[in-house]
Amino acid sequence: MNRRLFWKLCGPLALGTLVLVWVITFLGAETEQKMSFIAERHQQTLKAWGRTAERLHQAGDDQALADWLAALQTRENTWAAVVRSDIQPLAGSQLSTQFQEGFRLGRQVEWKIHLYFAENPIMDLTFADGHTHFLVTLPQRMRPGTYLPQVRMILKVALPLAVLVLLAVVIYRHLMGPLRQLERATRAFSEGELGVRVRALLGSRNDELTALAETFDRMAERTGELILTQRRLIADLSHELRTPLTRIDMAVSCAEEGVDTQHFLPRIRRECRLMRGLVEDTLTLAWLENEAPSLDQESLDLTDLLDSVIDDAGYEYPHHRLETELPHQAEISGSSHRALAQAVENVIRNACHYTPAGGRIRIALRADGDGYRLTIDDAGPGVPADQLELIFTPFFRTNRARDDRPDGHGLGLALARRQVEAAGGWIGAENRVEGGLRMSLWFPASRSRDA
Ligand SMILES: Nc1ncnc2c1ncn2[C@@H]1O[C@H](COP(=O)(O)OP(=O)(O)OP(=O)(O)O)[C@@H](O)[C@H]1O
Ligand SMILES: [Mg+2]
Structure with missing residues (x-):
């Protein structure tokens, strides 16, 4: 990740x-x-006080100045005074420059106020003479930094x-965002909207959540395909069952009316056998599609297997010329006898079915790469080129096959392909130049189980 x-x-x-x-x-x-600065209008007020104090001081009316100071102190609940800064040293003492500079008790109104001090600072408004000062402790209402x-x-x-x-x-x-898309898609999917996908909706985004969306899409793709295949299988199976059921129905009606019972009973039995085969093949096909099992538990000799299948076919089609070219021995491991036997039997039976009596069928097994290739050439009509892949689809039959062999169901090759693939091989069909169909099957000689 x-x-x-x-x-x-x-x-x-x-x-x-x-x-x-x-x-x-x-x-x-x-x-x-x-x-940290006193508001402009308060600065102006302080300066105005300084000017008033200076005016009263210059007028020489000490009483008026004292009254004004007293009134100001009461009104503003603060301390105010007018002082002189010059100190008269006595007994020949000298005042240091540092003392003279440090003796300023107040500070100018434009200066920054230290908000961390609990006490309000004393403001200094110096008169024009330079050594008389109006001092006032900054009234609380003018203190900056209230907020x-x-x-x-x-x-x-x-x-x-x-x-x-x-x-x-x-x-x-x-x-x-992506999780909601996923949630919506999952709900839609569970409600039967099989085509819903998420990755494309997430645009160019690329992270763990898009990886999750891709996994969802893969799951939806596979599950959707499975559901559609199963639906198709059920629909086709129902359709295929309808004909034998109708025939049984008619046979039973005739038997009930006492018409030639001896003739109809075997017919009913035959139809039942046919239906059982059809249902079993469909179930096997559904299992192979759903589970995609790996058939890799057995070892077998392909020559032996082919011998017995060809023997059976020889009995069933005594008028066909079955020619074989088989090696003395063709051992393969990690396979399934039952699956391969059924697949090969289906293909050889097809070759016999679709080849007219007296026709030649050639079966050859040769070593090929890491396995064996089996080719079955027949002398039948072949398959239209555009249907060479379709014949492996469940229940697909060519028009000609429908006319020539109405009892087939189109399941043999579909099953054969899934069986051969589950055993690690492949199967394909091609038309022969000389006429007839060539089926080719390839089986791996050995297969590791975890491959
Ligand atoms: N050797 C062949 N020559 C000509 N056509 C063939 C041959 N093998 C298969 N086909 C065509 O492929 C179709 C599918 O074959 P498949 O074996 O799946 O079904 P089927 O033989 O019709 O019926 P089933 O095998 O279920 O009894 C056949 O119906 C037929 O049209
Ligand atoms: Mg068949």
């Missing part, structure tokens, strides 16, 4: 997770940065959750 599906799923998952982590980190830093916890929640919980759900939906659809 090529594990394509694994890589298809693994790729997007791994990459998706990496991108997600990166996006969350980036967005987290960006939004925090953007949320930071919610934003963090969205970034660390909602976003990953949404992305993962989306990924799950994509993966689910990717997997379920």
Whole structure:
């Protein structure tokens, strides 16, 4: 198995997770940065306060300044003051530059606010003289980053959750698409739609699921063929049984009316025998088609087998000239005596049936490659060229055969082909230039059982 599906799923998952982590980190830093500044309108308010404080200070009205500061502190629930930054060193002490720079208590309103500190920072609005400052602790209502916890929640919980759900939906659809097609096809097939196939519906996709679809198609192909063959067999069998049944029916009616009972009883027996043969042959054929068994359990001598079949044929057709060319011995192993005997008998009987009395039938067995080739040449009418393959189809008979030999059923060669194939060989027919039909059969000399 090529594990394509694994890589298809693994790729997007791994990459998706990496991108997600990166996006969350980036967005987290960006939004925090953007949320760390005092809003523009609050900056303006703070600056306006600074200007008011400066105006009151320059007017020299300390009481008004104190009142305004007190009112501001109460209104905004904060601390505010106006201070001087210059420190008078005493006793000859020197102020270091570091001290002078660090002495700034507040910070400018444009600066970034550290959102992690619980206390609000003190903002510094320096007056035009450079050493007087309006200081105010940033009122709570102006503190930026109020929605930071919610934003963090969205970034660390909602976003990953949404992305993962989306990924799950994509993966689910990717997997379920073909599975649904398969499910629909299986249902349609089980409801009798034998032509249904799945692979073509999956387009250029190529993974474990398309392999599953191909297996389904193969199964549907084979099962569909079997079902159709069986249906055809049943229909043909019923059709073939109708004639002997009608004949039996008529014979029984005549016997009941007392008309020549002695003549009709053997006729009924003959028809019954014929029907039994027909049903047995059809069942054997159905078994060979369904099970496709491998007949490879026995060893046998083809020369012996042919001798006995030819002997029987000689008795049955005493006016035919049966010529043989058989080796002294032709041992084969991994085969089936019963199947080969029946197949060869069917072919030799055909040659005798379709050859007029006095005609010559030549049976030759020769070593050929890893096995033996049997050829049976007769002097009959042959078979129309376009029907040389059709004669191996169950119940197929040429028009001429129907007229000349109405008691045949067209099962002999169909059975013979499946029997020979189950024993590892093949069978074929061709017309001879001199006239008549040549049947060729090939059997392997030995067959390993697991081949
Ligand atoms: N040697 C032959 N010469 C001419 N036609 C043949 C020969 N063998 C077979 N056929 C043709 O092939 C058809 C199929 O042969 P097959 O042996 O399957 O059936 P059958 O002989 O008609 O009946 P069954 O064998 O079932 O009694 C025959 O009906 C006949 O038309
Ligand atoms: Mg036959």
